[in-house]
Amino acid sequence: MEPDLRITHDVQRGEAFAMNVDGSSLRAFPGETVAGALLAAGRYRLRYTTTLGHPRGVFCGMGACHDCRMTIDGRPNQRACVTAARPGCHVATQVARGRSALPQ
Amino acid sequence: MIAVDVLIVGAGPAGLSAAIEAADAGADVLVLDENERVGGQIYRQLPPEITASTSLGDQTKARSLFQAVESRRNIKVLCRTTAWGTRGPTTLAISTDDRVDDVNGRCLIVCTGAYDRPVPFPGWTLPGVISAGAALTLLKGQRILPGRNVLLVGAGPIQLVLATYLVQGGAHLAGVLEASTRWALYRRFPRLLGQWALLREGVEYLVGLRRAGVRVRYGHTILRAEGEDRVRQAVVCRVDEQWKPVPGSEKALEVDAVICGFGFVPATELTALLGCDHQYSPWTGGWIAKHNRNMETSVPNVWVAGETTGVAGAVVAAEEGRLAGIAAAHRLGYLSESAAEVRSRKPRRRLAGLYRFRRAIDEVYRPREGLLDLLTPDTVVCRCEDVTARGVSDALVNGARRTAEVKTRTRAGMGPCQGRMCATSLAAMVGRYCATSAEEAGQSRVRPPIKPVPLSAFRTR
Numbered sequence: 001m002e003p004d005l006r007i008t009h010d011v012q013r014g015e016a017f018a019m020n021v022d023g024s025s026l027r028a029f030p031g032e033t034v035a036g037a038l039l040a041a042g043r044y045r046l047r048y049t050t051t052l053g054h055p056r057g058v059f060c061g062m063g064a065c066h067d068c069r070m071t072i073d074g075r076p077n078q079r080a081c082v083t084a085a086r087p088g089c090h091v092a093t094q095v096a097r098g099r100s101a102l103p104q
Numbered sequence: 105m106i107a108v109d110v111l112i113v114g115a116g117p118a119g120l121s122a123a124i125e126a127a128d129a130g131a132d133v134l135v136l137d138e139n140e141r142v143g144g145q146i147y148r149q150l151p152p153e154i155t156a157s158t159s160l161g162d163q164t165k166a167r168s169l170f171q172a173v174e175s176r177r178n179i180k181v182l183c184r185t186t187a188w189g190t191r192g193p194t195t196l197a198i199s200t201d202d203r204v205d206d207v208n209g210r211c212l213i214v215c216t217g218a219y220d221r222p223v224p225f226p227g228w229t230l231p232g233v234i235s236a237g238a239a240l241t242l243l244k245g246q247r248i249l250p251g252r253n254v255l256l257v258g259a260g261p262i263q264l265v266l267a268t269y270l271v272q273g274g275a276h277l278a279g280v281l282e283a284s285t286r287w288a289l290y291r292r293f294p295r296l297l298g299q300w301a302l303l304r305e306g307v308e309y310l311v312g313l314r315r316a317g318v319r320v321r322y323g324h325t326i327l328r329a330e331g332e333d334r335v336r337q338a339v340v341c342r343v344d345e346q347w348k349p350v351p352g353s354e355k356a357l358e359v360d361a362v363i364c365g366f367g368f369v370p371a372t373e374l375t376a377l378l379g380c381d382h383q384y385s386p387w388t389g390g391w392i393a394k395h396n397r398n399m400e401t402s403v404p405n406v407w408v409a410g411e412t413t414g415v416a417g418a419v420v421a422a423e424e425g426r427l428a429g430i431a432a433a434h435r436l437g438y439l440s441e442s443a444a445e446v447r448s449r450k451p452r453r454r455l456a457g458l459y460r461f462r463r464a465i466d467e468v469y470r471p472r473e474g475l476l477d478l479l480t481p482d483t484v485v486c487r488c489e490d491v492t493a494r495g496v497s498d499a500l501v502n503g504a505r506r507t508a509e510v511k512t513r514t515r516a517g518m519g520p521c522q523g524r525m526c527a528t529s530l531a532a533m534v535g536r537y538c539a540t541s542a543e544e545a546g547q548s549r550v551r552p553p554i555k556p557v558p559l560s561a562f563r564t565r
Contacts, residue, residue, distance in 0.1 A: 006248055013153070059238060060235050061240075065525045
């Protein structure tokens with residue numbers, strides 16, 4: 001069974017939905033952030049840094065440190081800790097500064 | 105352009121209290137906040153989609169504050185809104201959901217709060233090592249544990265709060281390490297007497313934790329965190345009165361998360377951008393905007409309140425917010441001089457006692473110099489730009505004498521966080537190397553946008 005860090009005692013959540021994370025499906029609940037859903041599943045690593053290539057995850061958790069930058073629905077550098085998890089959203093581990101598709 | 109009487113940035117206890125006072129006097133108030141809901145960090149609420157039958161901490165104050173704001177028709181709240189720049193002395197550039205706008209307040213009250221004091225040690229950038237603020241946000245806002253087997257390191261009462269919430273949530277605590285010594289606390293204990301409510305809260309947390317079998321280990325901290333792509337082990341040690349690691353006292357602990365809470369740093373980016381004079385206040389977290397007894401800054405019609413003017417907790421923030429709201433209403437002619445004075449009396453009296461209490465707490469838990477001894481040459485200091493302690497030392501050896509010079513030479517502080525996660529460490533390193541103070545090292549410069557805004561937000565419609 002995959003680890004789940006959600007507190008369930010005395011807590012009610014809505015209907016679970018699936019996000020797409022690096023090509024595989026990951027469960028999330030309404031009201032969660034992308035970072036929250038990933039962390040709850042034990043997925044701590046969210047990106048690799050530009051210069052040293054170090055793994056990074058959530059650090060400040062409130063949108064100040066920008067360490068949780070991921071590519072979400074094709075947009076790079078989105079802060080996973082302040083981005084709401086949505087059904088079917090595409091989340092990708094970001095390497096360095098990330099790349100976005102050119103606008104049509 | 106939006107125009108209001110009183111513009112308030114930040115919907116935490118300071119901002120909301122200021123809004124209520126100004127609105128009660130008759131002013132039209134607009135409160136901006138970048139989060140989904142009001143409350144700030146301390147009164148962070150669960151989203152409507154997640155419900156819990158037990159609350160974390162006492163929610164009565166938060167609820168009555170929210171109700172008071174909701175019931176006043178002349179208070180408007182704009183959430184998901186970031187103030188990222190200035191357009192004039194009291195005019196801000198804002199963005200809401202990727203749309204930019206300008207907003208002018210005849211009076212402006214800045215209540216931008218604080219963020220966790222970054223303390224670099226080897227491995228502090230590993231996934232799974234998170235700040236106390238992040239852990240609280242996860243617990244309060246989503247009921248998610250940062251890990252199953254958690255180590256708490258840092259200093260200050262926030263550790264007790266966090267440890268209590270973690271135990272309630274079913275986490276195992278690998279340790280609660282308080283860098284301050286027991287003696288540092290006991291020596292100042294007499295000065296804590298008088299603020300009975302706050303004192304009782306602290307004792308209740310301690311007793312609760314003791315019942316749960318959790319012991320706080322004073323005079324201990326983390327030496328390094330280890331792991332490949334996430335933290336697996338932490339090496340902890342004893343520290344002396346100056347928080348310097350004691351050689352030979354190292355001990356390895358298996359963990360899956362480390363929470364670091366070494367206090368908070370006031371968020372002064374906006375007041376710096378507005379051109380307010382700042383002063384260095386080591387007791388309350390670092391650089392803060394100078395203000396008079398009514399909380400007005402050196403820039404006319406700009407006030408500050410709450411953690412952004414010195415980290416002192418929610419109760420102090422609310423009282424300061426009241427003073428600022430009353431003063432702004434008076435400036436706009438909604439209150440006479442004497443009416444403003446009468447309304448300010450109670451907050452002022454409460455603050456006097458609270459500041460005394462806070463000063464004693466700060467003396468116990470303020471960061472000590474020994475934290476710099478946790479650095480090794482390869483320790484990353486600037487998380488955004490991957491600048492190591494060696495990189496900073498090289499800049500210092502080559503003649504950098506101020507924080508701003510280190511920034512220019514190394515790029516430390518030039519990343520997306522704009523120095524929020526490294527400026528205090530850089531200042532401390534400059535201070536030690538040049539045998540001056542962090543104050544002499546100087547404040548890091550800020551540039552707009554102080555929070556990122558996508559270019560697409562500027563598309564004309």
